[in-house]
Amino acid sequence: MGTIPFFISGGEIAFIVFILVMVFGADKVPEIARGLGQGMRSIKNATNDIKAEVMKSADKHGMDSKGIKEDVTKEIDKVKEDIEEITGSVKRRF
Known part of the structure; x- marks a missing residue:
């Protein structure tokens, strides 16, 4: 699990964390992370x-499991x- 999903760079992650701290405060960020986890x-x-x-x-x-x-x-x-197909049309609009 050493890779980061969604192809986000380290700088982008740092920016997101900065925004989270600014919006919610440093004391709420661990609670939010725990809830997400x-x-x-x-x-x-x-x-x-399932x-x-x-x-x-x-x-x-x-x-057999292969057929399934x-x-x-x-x-x-x-x-x-x-x-x-749906997102492609949305992407083209913007």
Whole structure:
């Protein structure tokens, strides 16, 4: 986990932290970070629970995990294309 997601540079992170300190104060920043961390952990746990439930359902119906992975990947690709189509038109407007 040594990399920073979203392709944000160190300078941009420093600027964001500076703005957070200016807006919320130095004493509130750790509370905000803790809340964000707990939210990320909840999302990760929910994702793992959903994945386990899908795999359990697949095993119950006699499906192999490779076939499910391919089906899920196809659906995710379709959603990505739809999102790209929507955001592409928004990006072109600005």
